[in-house]
Amino acid sequence: xxKTISLAALAAIFACGTAAAQQINVKVGVLTDxxxxxADVTGPGSVTAAKMAAADFMKDHPNxxxxxxxxxxxxxxxxxxxxxxxWYDVDKVxxxxxxxxxxxALAISEVSRQKxxxxxxxxxxxxxxxxxxxxxxxxxxxxxxxxxxNGTGKAIVKTGGDTWFFLTSDYAFGHALERDTAAVVEANGxxxxxxxxxxINTNDFSSFLLQxxxxxxxxxxxxxxxxxxxxxxxxxxxxGIVKGGQSLAGLLVFASDINALGLxxxxxxxxxxxxxxxxxxxxxxxxxxxxxxxxxTDKVPTMNQAGVYAGTLHYLKAVAALKSAADxxxxxAEMKKEPTDDPLFGKGTIRADGxxxxxxxxxxxxxPSESKYFGDFYKVRATIPADQAxxxxxxxxxxxxSG
Amino acid sequence: MFEICLxxxxxxxxxxxxxxxxxxxxxLINGSFYALLSLGLAVIFGMLNIINFxxxxxxxxxxxxAYLLLQFSxxxxxxxLIVAPILVGVTGVLIERLLLQWLYKLDHxxxxxxxFGLALIIEGVxxxxxxxAGLPYxxxxxxxxxxxxxxxxxxxxxxxxxxxxxxxxxxxxxxIERTRLGAYLRAATENPALVRAFGIxxxxxxxxxxxxxxxxxxxxxxxxxxxxxxxxxxxxxxxIVVFAVVVIGGMGSILGAxxxxxxxxxxxxxxxxxxxxASNTVIFVIMAxxxxxxxxxxxGRRA
Numbered sequence: 001x002x003k004t005i006s007l008a009a010l011a012a013i014f015a016c017g018t019a020a021a022q023q024i025n026v027k028v029g030v031l032t033d034x035x036x037x038x039a040d041v042t043g044p045g046s047v048t049a050a051k052m053a054a055a056d057f058m059k060d061h062p063n064x065x066x067x068x069x070x071x072x073x074x075x076x077x078x079x080x081x082x083x084x085x086x087w088y089d090v091d092k093v094x095x096x097x098x099x100x101x102x103x104x105a106l107a108i109s110e111v112s113r114q115k116x117x118x119x120x121x122x123x124x125x126x127x128x129x130x131x132x133x134x135x136x137x138x139x140x141x142x143x144x145x146x147x148x149x150n151g152t153g154k155a156i157v158k159t160g161g162d163t164w165f166f167l168t169s170d171y172a173f174g175h176a177l178e179r180d181t182a183a184v185v186e187a188n189g190x191x192x193x194x195x196x197x198x199x200i201n202t203n204d205f206s207s208f209l210l211q212x213x214x215x216x217x218x219x220x221x222x223x224x225x226x227x228x229x230x231x232x233x234x235x236x237x238x239x240g241i242v243k244g245g246q247s248l249a250g251l252l253v254f255a256s257d258i259n260a261l262g263l264x265x266x267x268x269x270x271x272x273x274x275x276x277x278x279x280x281x282x283x284x285x286x287x288x289x290x291x292x293x294x295x296x297t298d299k300v301p302t303m304n305q306a307g308v309y310a311g312t313l314h315y316l317k318a319v320a321a322l323k324s325a326a327d328x329x330x331x332x333a334e335m336k337k338e339p340t341d342d343p344l345f346g347k348g349t350i351r352a353d354g355x356x357x358x359x360x361x362x363x364x365x366x367x368p369s370e371s372k373y374f375g376d377f378y379k380v381r382a383t384i385p386a387d388q389a390x391x392x393x394x395x396x397x398x399x400x401x402s403g
Numbered sequence: 404m405f406e407i408c409l410x411x412x413x414x415x416x417x418x419x420x421x422x423x424x425x426x427x428x429x430x431l432i433n434g435s436f437y438a439l440l441s442l443g444l445a446v447i448f449g450m451l452n453i454i455n456f457x458x459x460x461x462x463x464x465x466x467x468x469a470y471l472l473l474q475f476s477x478x479x480x481x482x483x484l485i486v487a488p489i490l491v492g493v494t495g496v497l498i499e500r501l502l503l504q505w506l507y508k509l510d511h512x513x514x515x516x517x518x519f520g521l522a523l524i525i526e527g528v529x530x531x532x533x534x535x536a537g538l539p540y541x542x543x544x545x546x547x548x549x550x551x552x553x554x555x556x557x558x559x560x561x562x563x564x565x566x567x568x569x570x571x572x573x574x575x576x577x578x579i580e581r582t583r584l585g586a587y588l589r590a591a592t593e594n595p596a597l598v599r600a601f602g603i604x605x606x607x608x609x610x611x612x613x614x615x616x617x618x619x620x621x622x623x624x625x626x627x628x629x630x631x632x633x634x635x636x637x638x639x640x641x642x643i644v645v646f647a648v649v650v651i652g653g654m655g656s657i658l659g660a661x662x663x664x665x666x667x668x669x670x671x672x673x674x675x676x677x678x679x680x681a682s683n684t685v686i687f688v689i690m691a692x693x694x695x696x697x698x699x700x701x702x703g704r705r706a
Contacts, residue, residue: 202683207676227640
């Protein structure tokens with residue numbers, strides 16, 4: 001101990017008080033789903049993304065030492081909370097990032113506020129994170145339910161899809177997505193003809209699809225996620241839903257889902273995302289690196305994984321500017337003060353309620369004949385500008401905004 | 404065309420009769436998967452007294468085998484339908500020879516724990532190599548499209564599913580209940596020592612029975628690949644329901660497993676129309692009622 005102190009004293013003398021030589025240690029915890037439903041959407045690929053951000057940042061800032069750890073919350077709020085407590089109290093983790101599954105994310109947001117650390121959500125969907133449940137220690141990066149509903153719902157109604165039938169996953173997330181989308185559809189002059197709520201992890205959707213078919217609605221909205229969405233789309237193709245003139249609207253779809261479906265089954269599907277690997281040279285170059293790190297040739301990164309990279313990078317910039325990661329609230333305030341600028345999401349901002357603002361894109365899945373190489377999945381149907389993509393600040397009911 | 408309604412006490416929801424026919428048919432098709440899987444379980448339990456908890460993982464292995472055969476050797480669906488069950492069946496034979504055969508004299512619980520552990524390992528390995536999102540597998544060219552039956556659009560592939568699984572179920576039942584080979588099998592479960600005294604190699608017969616039960620699961624897996632998401636967790640989602648089917652039908656009853664499989668498919672299908680939120684639980688409600696009224700199951704014999 002004595003030795004350490006004297007060494008530190010010696011170091012301080014040599015440093016002569018110059019700030020540049022001050023070493024800052026930061027520990028980033030990627031809390032995610034490593035082994036289940038969302039492991040491909042986030043999971044180990046998110047840890048890789050965070051490590052890439054750390055490596056890139058340390059290259060330009062040799063005085064900052066970043067360490068990245070990963071954890072599996074198993075989609076259980078109690079497991080996630082335990083890991084977060086352990087990380088914050090014992091392992092000296094400064095920030096938790098990613099956290100797919102809205103239920104777990106809301107719990108982690110609360111823990112981070114209590115311990116005055118930082119939570120950057122890339123995986124979760126619930127817009128409550130920057131609404132009623134917003135926190136001065138939380139930033140919500142990639143997407144949210146309001147943005148998905150608004151992007152997909154509005155675009156489809158405006159192009160003539162004015163009657164809807166919902167296939168809704170029967171839990172909080174599905175209900176929220178259905179509610180938000182129905183509101184957008186009706187506000188734009190469309191009509192909801194019916195809905196059916198299915199239990200989570202349903203294998204066979206044919207019965208529900210027949211009901212949707214019988215409703216004669218022009219659009220079937222899929223307010224579900226993961227395996228449920230994949231099964232709905234696969235079986236809708238089989239039952240000739242799209243050939244029969246109805247179209248499918250995926251309300252939460254990731255590149256990994258399209259990969260699992262194959263273009264034959266997924267073609268023509270319309271949905272909203274905020275990032276696509278093949279959209280520009282920066283994204284392509286990053287994807288190449290990501291695939292090399294992951295040692296994969298048959299997977300492409302999702303928007304959530306891109307969000308983990310960008311979120312980590314912006315967080316590290318704020319820490320470097322403050323020269324300390326100790327005060328989580330101050331770091332988040334700094335993150336909000338400085339405009340964001342990273343290779344993947346470009347220039348953007350973080351709003352007072354913690355909402356990261358960037359454009360969203362309406363994508364359509366290509367036909368197999370249009371796809372030229374592996375991962376050539378989407379074409380852009382429309383760009384939703386940053387100032388229209390997310391819920392207006394005043395509508396969220398976030399206490400940080402009202403004062 | 405007339406309408407069929409539920410009593411008001413159950414919600415009073417009405418649907419046109421034609422739509423109901425469609426839903427009944429869909430239920431029957433889903434029932435074919437339950438029937439195939441519960442049949443395999445019943446065969447294994449009947450002959451080996453092992454509760455095969457890795458059945459779901461072996462169903463998943465069937466679907467993955469079909470994908471890998473297509474990917475790496477260009478083998479199409481029809482060939483895979485024969486080859487994949489054989490390959491997975493061989494792994495079943497190995498499991499029986501290396502592990503299960505030591506457990507017959509012990510409590511049921513040991514076989515259950517062993518196979519459950521195996522299921523977790525198989526799933527974990529699949530997830531490690533293939534990820535969790537799933538793998539694409541399309542409906543074979545010759546079965547694409549469908550026909551309009553007037554009351555519903557029936558995809559050709561679904562029609563094939565029902566025909567194929569009914570055939571396989573019937574053939575299995577026939578072999579076990581109506582042939583000399585089946586008689587040996589049944590005798591060997593009742594009194595293995597006596598059957599051995601007649602010069603029949605009972606251990607080998609039991610090994611092959613397990614292999615066959617596993618192959619049935621893999622066969623269901625290949626059938627499922629074009630229409631369900633081919634992912635590591637596909638089996639564990641289904642297997643719990645299938646266990647309930649076996650319990651309702653009566654453990655070890657071949658005919659019971661088949662009829663209950665189809666029947667519960669229909670019940671579940673109707674629930675999806677009238678009360679969709681309960682469609683994953685209705686089978687367990689029925690299971691609870693059956694266990695109260697007939698603890699040995701609908702077709703089971705009292706021990």
